[in-house]
Amino acid sequence: MTDVGAVAGASSQDDHIDNAEGVDAYVDVVVVGAGLSGIGAGYRLQTESPGRSYAILEARDAIGGTWDLFRYPGIRSDSDMFTLGYPFEPWLEAKAIADGPSILRYVRETAARHGIDEHIRFNTKVVAADWSTEAALWTLTLEHGDGAVPGSTPTRSVLRCQFLYSCTGYYDYDRGHEPVLPGIDSFRGQVVHPQFWPEDLDHEGKRVVVIGSGATAVTLVPAMADKAESVTMLQRTPSWISPVPGRDKIADRLRRRLPAGLAHQLIRTKNILFTTGFYQFCQRRPEAARRLLLGLTTRILGDEQLVADHFTPSYDPWDQRLCAVPDADFFKAMKRGKAHVVTEHIETVVPEGLRLESGRLLEADVIVTATGLQLLAFGGIKPSVDGVPVRLRDQFVWQGTMITGLPNFAVCIGYTNASWTLRADLSSRLVCRVLNYMDRHDYAAVEPHPDRELEERPLIDLAAGYVKRSIDSFPRQGDRGVWRVRQNYLIDSTTTMRTRLAKTLRSTPRSAVRREEPVAEPSAGPDGELVGAGR
CATH class of the missing domain: 3.50.50.60 (FAD/NAD(P)-binding domain)
Known part of the structure; x- marks a missing residue:
């Protein structure tokens, strides 16, 4: 398996972001965000789509996401921990509605227990993501450095991956609504x-x-x-x-x-x-x-x-x-x-x-x-395809997870009417199902595509002010079938794992793409520098 610590941490000395010997580092799947959703995604990748390399890129310096960021008095969940917690990691504490520090401890212990923390690269922010149709790969521009240190200058590097999965939630970590x-x-x-x-x-x-x-x-x-x-x-x-x-x-x-x-x-x-x-x-x-x-x-x-x-x-x-x-x-x-x-x-x-x-x-x-919060689509990642920016508001979400116009790209958005993690875990399981489907059929890329015109609706269908302020920057949901975000776990838990993927996913066979021949996977040199190359 790829040394993800070295891969995700590769850095350069100039703005051209050239990695070792001019070849970009590679990992099969990149998960963005090491919060509740990102740790759950790591577990599902390890257990339901094993054998592929993955890295979790976290812009901050710690595991936990929301539960590490917010420190105000009394911070707690507003959902019960038996559903906000992971289905694979029983919640053992007495409180059903848990305080923030208890939730943070639970997430970190889960990451350590399953070795997920070994795949995390901290202080690593995805600032751009470009899909190459020719190579069927994402090229990510990464920014490294501790933004909390005044006067520090971040370094940059490039990481390529087959599949990109954003688990950053939907609000801006750097700005609240004021x-x-x-x-x-x-x-x-x-x-x-x-x-x-x-x-x-x-x-x-x-x-x-x-x-x-x-x-x-x-x-x-x-x-x-x-x-x-x-x-x-x-x-x-x-x-x-x-x-x-x-x-x-x-x-x-x-x-x-x-x-x-x-x-x-x-x-x-x-x-x-x-x-x-x-x-x-x-x-x-x-x-x-x-x-x-x-x-x-x-x-x-x-x-x-x-x-x-x-x-x-x-x-x-x-x-x-x-x-x-x-x-x-x-x-x-x-x-x-x-x-x-x-x-x-x-x-x-x-x-x-x-x-x-x-x-x-x-x-x-x-x-x-x-x-209130300030919404931000997918951690502020600005996706493009072959160098052309993709306008998210013009796209539709498939099964609440993948997005039209963006091959091999998924997002994790939890429920608004129930525990976030219920939907987040379904999204991660769906990503694994799609990856396994691609392997079985030797596909290099898949992209959701509606078979007929859809009536568009807001992705987050709440009347709250924080939603109304920024929802136009998000992709839309449709009015039926796999294009509708139902906010119903009982329905979603069935359709997510049973929907016929071939019906609404356009595929690109591996034989139709051009890639460099794989060479030695990267590893860490004596100074933490990237050695070797990816594919």
């Missing part, structure tokens, strides 16, 4: 965005205002409430918030009585059925879903007017993602008087805090702008 707040420069306190939480922030005894009403805001409020003098969530409009158990009592009983693997499988199946059923209930009977959620909230808070004023959204449940709060911690903080909610628009920021349109002054020592 709307313009008039007068923000006049504020005497500290302004913080959750995506870039400072380690030295001390909020004890301070008045904190959290701007926003999404998952991050409802996580931060109870986590900061115990130490702060007060925490106020300032929202323009309410979001749907649902209490969920922090521990799964049925799961606890099953794990006490059954082997870990069997218990994990049964708990996972139970939770998939429940979350799928509840989503369908919300979609088909929105009024009943509204009554159910409002009834739960009223029962906890004991104040119908408070619920009517601040927790009754104008949209139906699951038109935007539901915010889950474990053991109703968010509502309990409000009931204790440690947290408050204000539903108003900001007029301006003043030195003492925020002036609202009603004229009210909301005093603050710390302002947290939990105003």
Whole structure:
């Protein structure tokens, strides 16, 4: 197998990115991103499409993706860990809704246990990807270096691969969404965005205002409430918030009585059925879903007017993602008087805090702008074919994974209405299925192609502001069959593994492409320099 550490780490001394002896390094499959999805992809490549070399390229300096990047107080999953975790790696901790550090530890231990971490090259960013029709290979331009070191100059190299799989998620790691707040420069306190939480922030005894009403805001409020003098969530409009158990009592009983693997499988199946059923209930009977959620909230808070004023959204449940709060911690903080909610628009920021349109002054020592994410398609990779850029918004997604116009290219996009990993794992298994299909038929390349005209729809079909702001930069989904992203694991788990690949994949036989003859695979020289060549 190729020495992926040497391959992915090959670097050059100039902008022409010439590798050793002028020959590009090669690996069969490149996975971009070493987060939850990328580690899962590595496992599937090893077990379901073994015998091929692969490298995981990670732009940051650690495994974990989202769970390594976000460090704000209380960070946790909003899905249960039996479905957010891997199907092949049972979740053994007591909490069903886990905190960020526990999830990060789980991902890293999984990578180490299966040897996936040996395939990762850190501080390696894919800045360009060009497909050669003649050679049926991707040529990746890589940038190496620690961006956290001021004044450091990254080096560049080239890596070629047969198949490119982007597991970077869909938001920008370098930028959060920060709307313009008039007068923000006049504020005497500290302004913080959750995506870039400072380690030295001390909020004890301070008045904190959290701007926003999404998952991050409802996580931060109870986590900061115990130490702060007060925490106020300032929202323009309410979001749907649902209490969920922090521990799964049925799961606890099953794990006490059954082997870990069997218990994990049964708990996972139970939770998939429940979350799928509840989503369908919300979609088909929105009024009943509204009554159910409002009834739960009223029962906890004991104040119908408070619920009517601040927790009754104008949209139906699951038109935007539901915010889950474990053991109703968010509502309990409000009931204790440690947290408050204000539903108003900001007029301006003043030195003492925020002036609202009603004229009210909301005093603050710390302002947290939990105003959402900035979407970014596939880690910012700009794909091209034979040197011609491909406009992603003009393309369609096949089975939620491959993209028209881009041969041997796949993306990993999880569910928005269930645990991300459910869909991510299906995508990785589909990639392995496609690779094995190519091997069986001696194909050099495959590309999805619709057999008739499709009606286009947004790839992420949510009404959330963070989606609407940037969704036009993403490819589209179609209106039927394998071109539709159904957001339904029960359907997808069947169609992903049974769809006839030959029906919608255009193929290129190996005999039709021109490649250099394979030579010695690269290995690391004494100085970490690339020695030998790829193909």
